[in-house]
Amino acid sequence: QVQLVESGGGLVQAGDSLRLSCAASGATPSHFVMGWLRQDPGKEPDFVAGISWTGDRTTYADSVKGRFTIYRDTAKNTVYLQMNTLKPEDTAVYYCADSPYALSDDRTLYLYWGQGTQVTVSS
Secondary structure (H helix, E strand, C coil): CEEEEEECCEEEECCCCEEEEEEEEECCHHHCEEEEEEECCCCCCEEEEEECCCCCCEEECCCCCCCEEEEEEHHHCEEEEEECCCCHHHCEEEEEEEECCCCCCCHHHCCEECCCEEEEEEC
16 A cells, blocks of 8 residues: 655645645555545545656646646656645645546545645635
8 A cells, every 4th residue: 555645735825836745655656546636624525636657647627727737756756736826715635645547537536545734725
């Protein structure tokens, strides 16, 4: 099983940028599809972005397209989420997760999650 540790969250103002990082270790993390999901308290988690294990394919939720970019450094076993033009509705706990399946925007296919990092965007 892969161990995932997120970092980079914080409190920012609307329009600001943040970059989240997810350091992966354990069983062949470079061969997993990786993704970012987010969750507000009391709500179901939402898919945000995913990337193939080769890094050449990505998929995004409509709400973040054009603002967020997911990319990975396979040599460092790290996945990043660059978030630009942040909005108050982006406020959530962001989780890095991996999937043994093909790249998808189906959050239920991301089986192993990190502990999460809080992102708060003030208006």
